[in-house]
Amino acid sequence: MFIGAIADDLTGATDLCLMLARGGMRVVQVIGVPEAAFDFGAADAVVVALKSRTVPKEDAVAQSLAAARRLLDAGARQIFFKYCSTFDSTDEGNIGPVTEALLEATGAALTIACPAFPANGRTVYRGHLFVGDLLLSDSSMKDHPLTPMRDANLVRVLGRQTALPVGLVGYETVEKGAGAIRAAFDRAGGEGLRMLIVDAVTDDQLRAIGKAAAGLKLVTGGSGVAIGLPANFGFQEGAASAHPFSAPAGRAAIIAGSCSAATRRQIAAARAAGVPALKVDPQEIAEGRMTAEAAARWAIGSDHATPLVFSSDDPAEVARAQAALGRDEAGALVEHLLAEVAVRLRAAGFRRFVVAGGETSGAVTHALGPKALAIGPEIDPGVPWTVSLGDDEPVALALKSGNFGTDDFFLKAWDLLR
Ligand SMILES: Nc1ncnc2c1ncn2[C@@H]1O[C@H](COP(=O)(O)OP(=O)(O)O)[C@@H](O)[C@H]1O
Numbered sequence: 367m368f369i370g371a372i373a374d375d376l377t378g379a380t381d382l383c384l385m386l387a388r389g390g391m392r393v394v395q396v397i398g399v400p401e402a403a404f405d406f407g408a409a410d411a412v413v414v415a416l417k418s419r420t421v422p423k424e425d426a427v428a429q430s431l432a433a434a435r436r437l438l439d440a441g442a443r444q445i446f447f448k449y450c451s452t453f454d455s456t457d458e459g460n461i462g463p464v465t466e467a468l469l470e471a472t473g474a475a476l477t478i479a480c481p482a483f484p485a486n487g488r489t490v491y492r493g494h495l496f497v498g499d500l501l502l503s504d505s506s507m508k509d510h511p512l513t514p515m516r517d518a519n520l521v522r523v524l525g526r527q528t529a530l531p532v533g534l535v536g537y538e539t540v541e542k543g544a545g546a547i548r549a550a551f552d553r554a555g556g557e558g559l560r561m562l563i564v565d566a567v568t569d570d571q572l573r574a575i576g577k578a579a580a581g582l583k584l585v586t587g588g589s590g591v592a593i594g595l596p597a598n599f600g601f602q603e604g605a606a607s608a609h610p611f612s613a614p615a616g617r618a619a620i621i622a623g624s625c626s627a628a629t630r631r632q633i634a635a636a637r638a639a640g641v642p643a644l645k646v647d648p649q650e651i652a653e654g655r656m657t658a659e660a661a662a663r664w665a666i667g668s669d670h671a672t673p674l675v676f677s678s679d680d681p682a683e684v685a686r687a688q689a690a691l692g693r694d695e696a697g698a699l700v701e702h703l704l705a706e707v708a709v710r711l712r713a714a715g716f717r718r719f720v721v722a723g724g725e726t727s728g729a730v731t732h733a734l735g736p737k738a739l740a741i742g743p744e745i746d747p748g749v750p751w752t753v754s755l756g757d758d759e760p761v762a763l764a765l766k767s768g769n770f771g772t773d774d775f776f777l778k779a780w781d782l783l784r
C-alpha cells in the first residue's frame with residue numbers, strides 16, 4: 367500500500383478513490399475503520415470512509431486515529447486526510463483537531479491543507495476559497511444545514527480549529543513549480559509552522575503541489591490535491607487500474623437528503639423529465655405522519671425505472687424544520703428514514719441506488735452494510751459508480767456529493783450501467 371487515506375464522509379471517499387484510480391492506482395474504499403485482519407488485497411491505495419465530518423471532535427479524532435493505525439500497520443507510505451472541497455467544518459473542527467492528531471500519529475512536522483478542486487469550481491487564491499465565481503462565504507455553502515461556511519479565509523478558518531500555527535503558500539510560489547513549493551515547505555517548517563494552506567487554481571498547479579508533497583508523511587485536502595500523488599510512487603495518470611466493474615441486475619432508486627443547490631436543481635430536472643418523486647419532511651417524520659415503510663412502499667409500487675425519494679429543501683424550509691426540531695435531530699430523522707428506505711428497497715429487489723449527500727450516503731451505506739466498495743466508471747467529476755464488495759447481495763451505489771454533478775445527473779447516471 368502506497369497511500370492510506372481517511373475520508374471524513376462517504377461521498378468524499380468515493381471522490382478521492384476516483385482521483386487515485388485515474389492516477390493509475392488500484393484503489394479500494396473500506397467502509398468504517400477496518401478490522402485488524404482486514405485483507406486489503408493488492409490495493410495500491412486504500413481509502414477508509416468515515417462519517418466523521420459532523421460528529422463531536424473527540425469521536426472524529428478517535429476514529430481517524432484508529433483508521434490511521436490500521437493503514438500504517440498495513441504499510442501505507444503516506445497518509446492522506448480527505449475533507450470537503452468546500453472545507454465543511456465548524457469552529458470546533460473537525461479538520462483542525464483531526465489534522466493535529468494525524469500529525470502526531472505520523473510523526474510529521476508539517477502538513478498541507480488544500481481543498482482546491484478546479485474541475486468542480488473550487489479554487490484557492492491568497493488563502494481564500496472560491497466556489498465557482500463566488501467566495502465560499504457568498505456561495506450556497508453559507509446555508510449548509512450542518513456546516514454553514516461563512517468565512518472564505520482558510521488560514522483564519524483552520525486557525526480557529528487548532529492551536530498549531532497555520533501558514534500560507536501563496537499563488538506566486540505555487541506558480542513557480544514543485545521546487546519552489548518544496549522550498550516554501552522547508553522554510554515554513556523552519557519557522558515552526560505546522561499546517562499550510564496552499565493556493566491552487568489549476569490541475570497543473572495541483573500536480574506541482576503533489577510532487578512537492580512527496581516527502582510529506584501526511585497530506586490533507588480535497589481530492590484535487592491527490593491528482594499529483596500517484597506519480598510520486600511511479601504510477602501513470604490514465605493507466606488502466608479500475609476493478610472490472612459490473613453492476614448487479616435489479617430495480618433502481620434515487621435517494622436524496624442533500625439540500626445543496628446542485629442537488630435541488632437535479633431533483634427539479636428529474637421531476638421535469640417525469641421521474642416520480644416522494645418528498646419526506648422532517649416534521650412529518652417526527653410526528654409519525656411519514657414512515658420508512660410508507661416511503662418504501664411508494665417506491666416499490668412505482669412503475670417508473672428510477673423513483674426518487676427526497677427530503678431536500680430550500681434554506682428557509684430547512685431553517686423552519688431546524689427551529690422546530692433542532693439542527694441535529696432534523697438531520698438525524700431524515701438520515702435514519704432514508705437509510706431504512708434503502709434497506710427496505712434492497713429487501714424488495716432493488717440493487718442500484720443513486721444517493722445524494724455525504725451524510726445521507728453515510729447513513730444509507732452503513733445501513734446497507736457493505737464492508738468495502740470497488741470503484742467503477744466516472745459519472746461526473748468526483749462521482750463514480752461503485753459496487754459493494756464481500757456482500758451476499760451486492761448493490762451498485764453512486765454516492766453523489768451534494769454540490770457535484772450536472773443538472774441531469776439523476777437522469778444520465780444510469781446510462782453507464784446499461
Ligand atoms: N428538509 C430538511 N430539513 C432539515 N435537514 C435536512 C433536510 N433534508 C436533509 N436534511 C439533513 O441535511 C443534511 C445534509 O447533509 P448531506 O447529506 O451531507 O448533504 P450535502 O452533501 O449537500 O452536504 C443531512 O444531515 C440531512 O439529513
Ligand SMILES: O=C(O)[C@@H](O)C(=O)COP(=O)(O)O
Pocket residue numbers: 375377378379381382449450451452588589723724725748766767768769
Ligand atoms: O470534496 C468534495 O467536495 C466532496 O468529495 C465532498 O466531500 C462533498 O461532501 P458532501 O457535499 O457533504 O457530499
